[in-house]
Amino acid sequence: MRAVLTGGGTGGHIYPALAIAKGLQERFAGTDILYIGTNRGLEADLVPKAGFPFKAITVAGLERKISLANVKILWQAIRGFQEAKALLKEFRPDVVIGTGGYVCGPVVLAASRLGIPTLIHEQNALPGITNKLLSRVVDQVTVTFEDSRKYFSKGVKVGLTGLPIRPEILQAERHTALNNLQLKDDLLTLLVFGGSRGARRINQAMVDVVREFGNSQSIQVIHATGQTGYDEFIKDCQNKGIDLDKYVNINIKAYLYNMHDALGAADLVVSRAGAATLAELTVLGIPSILIPYPYASENHQEFNARALADRGAAVLVKDKDLTGPLLVKEIRSIINDAERLRNMSLASKRLGRAGALNDIIDCVEKILPRH
Template sequence: MRLIISGGGTGGHIYPAITIAREVAKLTDDCEILFIGTKQGLEADIIPKEGFNFSTIEVRGLERRISWQNIRTLFSTAGSVWSSAKIIKRFKPDVVIGTGGYVCGPVLLAASLLKIPTMIQEQNVIPGITNKILSRFVDKIAVGYQEAERYFGRYKPEQIVFTGNPIRPEVMSAARNEGQAALGLDPNKLTLLVVGGSRGARSINNAMFDVYKHFNRSPRIQILHVTGQSEYNSIVGNIKQSGIDLSSDGNIIIKPYLYNMPLALAAADLAIFRAGAVGLAELTARGIPAILIPYPYAAENHQEFNARVLETYGAAKVFPDKELTGAKLANTIENLIDNPAVLLDMAGKSRGLGRPQAAEAIARLALSLVKLQSK
């Protein structure tokens, strides 16, 4: 079995690709995997460290408006398709999978033209521009949300498969007591996990000061707040100036970054998150109720669409970023922990949306294309 997988630009495209690749390898004998990305993207750093072979092509993303740069980009895309085709012919894959980002465009297009089975995986409710274009060429589209289907253009009903979004296996294998012990959490208190993404989220971080003041020394709740590296020092400094003693007050833990998020998720009873597709997939797989503040500058505002799905099913409360205040956040948390039945109901509805086996479903879908091709 030989697999090419392409996805890049952001962790939201790269980590699902890694998870899918490992699942395919687990389901097949003697699997050889090649990632294709760009030299400039995060994938150039992450993929080799994960132990996978990695090739690069030169490609630029399209701007979301008519411009001379887009015209130049379109001319250069032909070269990217040619480069991709050369890599594909040399590697001879049985199937090619794209997980998003503009690097997927020429790779999947070249594979399709060479009559190799192809599949894209779309994580968000609103598909990215690359996946919208590729949907006209690929054999299968695996979607993370059922609601995404209507945003693709012309497609055959059997072409789109609702699989959910792939999550790391550690998310499900991490134990609650293990997470509590590793992070210094009190097992007798409700745990609020606050994460704004790997680089943090300033609006969430700022709103949290009112939350600290409201719940400081509370015997009911403890807060684990991941601020992001760039804001950690200023936040800790402001907390000290406000008179909160992190070392002795006992229920507020501030971290710049968490290297083992699965342990934090295992310990969490309630979460405050942005609404990236991977983060939401992990929350729902664990059945964690959430307060979601979508990133307002995401392409096509896709984070709000992701968040509204959870809200519609009763698994989350959603606040647009511009409407977020510390008082509103503190009051919402207070109302939820004062009503454990509501929190429990949200947890059940979150778990009902979870797709912990999504990676396996996507891997099996890719393998079915290989079997179909060999008939």
């Protein structure tokens, strides 16, 4: 079999595409993969490193206001469509799969026009503009969140699959994770992170959390500040008279290279609300306090967070409302109520989809020509 994957701009679009590519090769021996993206996105770096052939086309995202720049962008889109069409004719794929980002537009549209079976996967609870438009021409839409269905037009074939999870996350086990992190197994573990670059607002609130729970006999804390926020966080603690060396239960890291262990050890998580993060939390059944990144496109992280909060798996705190005292209050109200913590964990687990990758590959298989 031959398959084209496309998706770009951010890791949130690229990593699911790479997981699907690997899943196809596992399901269908000898599958040839071609990844089509842009030279401006992360895919130009990540895809070759993952070992897949990569081709770039000319395309850019439209600005959200009327401008002369959009005229140029529309011209690039036409050019990108023609380039994608030429690549598809040359590669002759059996299926084309898009995972979001503006590069998907010309590639998936060209595939549809050429009569090639097409599938798109939407990671977020609020579908992006590109995927909403493409949903009208593709053979199958797959989604991470049940809440996404209502945003697609009636008659669009939508399948709830979840988001592919890294194997090391699926294999995470609490006792092993605690040992690897040199943490105690008789304390609750609070894991806090804001993404690879951190989240300044969360870091600022965490100063009060550290002071409140330092040397607690009931909870241990792992806080990843992000590489760019580490020095500022340490300085903020010092300015408030906090001596981190005296708090044996507080672990401050710039970056967590072993996130699978951190998640495996966690009883409660404080984080942003990216789709991949929430997929990992729910597959492991971890309760969470979610602070959506307010500048995500179309505020999609808040929609992601609400998908969990409305089902009892998380508490949603808006970034603009986040303060140290509020975060301390929310953490304390959960960890001091064993029944609530347990119920949140069960609600989170019910939303998890460990078989997401297989479900997506099943959907691909159903639209292949022989079917």
